[in-house]
Amino acid sequence: MRVRRLVAETAADPSPRAVRNLLAECRLPLDDGLIDRRPGALSGGQQRRVALARALARRPDVLLLDEPTAGLDTALRDEIAGLLRSLATTRDMAVVLACHDPDLVGRCADEVVELAPALRPAPRPAVPTGRRGRAGAGPGDTPGAGLAAHGLEVTFTRRGHAHRALAGVDFAAAPGSAAGVVGPSGSGKTTLLRVLAGLRRPDAGTLTLDGRPLPALARERGRGGGRRVQLVPQNPSARSPRPDRRRRPRPAPPPAPDHGEGGRRRAGRGTPGRRRPARRRRPPPAPRALRRAAPTRLHRPRPGLRPRRPAVREVTSALDPNTAAAVLDLLTGLRATRRLTLVLVSHELDLVAAYTDTVHILAAGRVTASGPTGRLLPARR
Numbered sequence: 001m002r003v004r005r006l007v008a009e010t011a012a013d014p015s016p017r018a019v020r021n022l023l024a025e026c027r028l029p030l031d032d033g034l035i036d037r038r039p040g041a042l043s044g045g046q047q048r049r050v051a052l053a054r055a056l057a058r059r060p061d062v063l064l065l066d067e068p069t070a071g072l073d074t075a076l077r078d079e080i081a082g083l084l085r086s087l088a089t090t091r092d093m094a095v096v097l098a099c100h101d102p103d104l105v106g107r108c109a110d111e112v113v114e115l116a117p118a119l120r121p122a123p124r125p126a127v128p129t130g131r132r133g134r135a136g137a138g139p140g141d142t143p144g145a146g147l148a149a150h151g152l153e154v155t156f157t158r159r160g161h162a163h164r165a166l167a168g169v170d171f172a173a174a175p176g177s178a179a180g181v182v183g184p185s186g187s188g189k190t191t192l193l194r195v196l197a198g199l200r201r202p203d204a205g206t207l208t209l210d211g212r213p214l215p216a217l218a219r220e221r222g223r224g225g226g227r228r229v230q231l232v233p234q235n236p237s238a239r240s241p242r243p244d245r246r247r248r249p250r251p252a253p254p255p256a257p258d259h260g261e262g263g264r265r266r267a268g269r270g271t272p273g274r275r276r277p278a279r280r281r282r283p284p285p286a287p288r289a290l291r292r293a294a295p296t297r298l299h300r301p302r303p304g305l306r307p308r309r310p311a312v313r314e315v316t317s318a319l320d321p322n323t324a325a326a327v328l329d330l331l332t333g334l335r336a337t338r339r340l341t342l343v344l345v346s347h348e349l350d351l352v353a354a355y356t357d358t359v360h361i362l363a364a365g366r367v368t369a370s371g372p373t374g375r376l377l378p379a380r381r
């Protein structure tokens, strides 16, 4: 369903004008065809604002919000805080906010109810020695080793609207390093991750892995190559590359029930050629810290896959600071033990500063700066 209908569907006033006004009130851009897109064609921040518009469309007296700003950049976070405050006043509405962000609570709330453990200001995670400092390939690395992209272009075209999500983006991450990708909502971060993971073919540009050309789509990367880059998406229901999917032969469809023989029809037992479907193997349990931290957010790699380059998107959004640090500590441990390259997209600049070696800053689909995190996000360290 498209945004226009999604909002109209719940609206007390479903007229096109009222829907547009609501979307504008939620700070959504209306001039690039967003209203005619499906939620899957919106950025994460835009999806959250559409959800807010849908709730407001019903003209509620009480608005319940669960982590309304998780995964949003600071500018948007501030706007949403202001918006919630003004909605409460102008619409005479009670706003109840469940939130890990003490800043937002401080700015919006008249009353705070703390559930154990108490909200504390976000501590800066302690960084063990050796976590940082791999701004480029290490001494033992071959030249060109790691994941790299050059001149990536992606333009989305819908109903006559063209939106250039990536405009000549260059990217590099050395083996065993952690690269951060930051930028305002809609700047192209997720699109970049999806291209790196082989989920979206770029219109132009090249990818290389350890100096060798990397085919654009995961399914073209071969059995060994396709699994080497894995995505932990913002939305855990989204797909991760699964190169083996196409090759596995489909099981033969069960024969049509034989209505002539009651015994066979009842249970299918004894029907020639009919086999009980094999039980699906359960994936191995996620590491305990991740299970505890983000049961709904963590997208586990498929069984048997040991990705060497996971790209993670807001894996810590909506987590409290201690749990977020635990998740990133775990990923840092995996980096060391598996020589894993990590590409981390986040609006949490403190976490990006503490846990990455290099950072790429995106704005409107372009890289405006890239280099060592210590140079680009110095104040955060």
Ligand SMILES: Nc1ncnc2c1ncn2[C@@H]1O[C@H](COP(=O)(O)OP(=O)(O)OP(=O)(O)O)[C@@H](O)[C@H]1O
Pocket: 037, 040, 041, 042, 043, 044, 045, 046, 071, 072, 073, 156, 157, 158, 163, 164, 165, 183, 184, 185, 186, 187, 188, 189, 190, 191, 192
């Ligand atoms: N399938 C699509 N069709 C049309 N436009 C799209 C599609 N996917 C993304 N876009 C647009 O491309 C731009 C970049 O989207 P992207 O999801 O990469 O942003 P982002 O930086 O990850 O944002 P956020 O931080 O809000 O998640 C946005 O303006 C978005 O609306």
